Amino acid sequence: MTKTLTRHGNSLALVIDRGVLDLLNITDQTPLDVTTDGDVLIVTPVRNAARRKAFQSALEKTNKRYGRLLKRLAE
Numbered sequence: 001m002t003k004t005l006t007r008h009g010n011s012l013a014l015v016i017d018r019g020v021l022d023l024l025n026i027t028d029q030t031p032l033d034v035t036t037d038g039d040v041l042i043v044t045p046v047r048n049a050a051r052r053k054a055f056q057s058a059l060e061k062t063n064k065r066y067g068r069l070l071k072r073l074a075e
Contacts, residue, residue, distance in 0.1 A: 014043075 005012040031046040046052055
């Protein structure tokens with residue numbers, strides 16, 4: 001599916017088809033997490049805020065402790 005952005009005031013909006021929203025059980029009240037890996041835009045529904053917060057905390061702790069080592073391994 002190819003989409004284009006739509007002007008919405010001073011911003012741009014991505015309109016998601018009803019079928020996709022229904023499939024993912026997303027409504028206008030569902031909080032969405034918008035992230036990027038530097039190449040792609042990733043939009044995911046936030047299902048469990050406490051779990052997401054715990055994961056983010058663990059990720060930050062791991063990056064503090066092993067970030068430099070992981071970068072060296074990736075090279």
